[in-house]
Amino acid sequence: MRMNYFSASPEGLEAMLGLQQHVANSAKQEALSDGLLALVYTRVSQLNGCAYCIDMHTKDARKAGETEQRLYALSAWRETPFYTERERAALAWAEANTLIAGNGIDAALYETTREHFSEKALTDLTLAVCTINAWNRLAISFAAEAGSYQS
Template identity: 40%
Template structure:
């Protein structure tokens, strides 16, 4: 795969804005484990190897188990994730694949049972941000280190 343009070099203000979102996300208090599950799962859904490499390494450093990372691709069948995490992961899938059905009412209601409105807002921002990073990495053919 041939690397394409480097948006960070060509449009540094765009990256500065993205880093601003990252700064906001790190200040929300959203549990780090949940944030990393979002980043890994969205990157799986979108097929972003670059982001999967980064976020799985970060999850392992944060204490996440390899077993749970491997099970993320079939989270809905796995007993390794609790109801709160399953509600979150369903949100990730539906928001990442927004054109299919959007964030469905049943999923939103499950989220409301597990999270406050403020947390739901933070989760939506986390999901949206990783989806932008995935789209940048995929469209520019960013490649992770071997």
């Protein structure tokens, strides 16, 4: 790792961890299960090319009971039958929010996603996507070592 960003800005990272904790707590209350969040975190990390976070979230996904087959197929989730409609909505929402520059979020995606998530759950899902995008940027910028995370 290039530097320890946790010790470089403890107040900033404390704020990030606070948001992460809010998402984790909301997940338990709003049926954004740990498994669903692990899929979202892994997919966003794939899109961003964050090896450290891919390693972390696939380990967490396995711990939450995720199958190898679904993890291996995650980068091609649209072409497989392995994901529920709710998971597909979450993954599409996560991808659109990660690749938002120049694309925006169209009304059809919003409506499809709202069929599966309450207003609070969709807000918390979006906060989860924002959080993993930020963690990806920190890990990539400061060269966090893939494989070092222990679940």
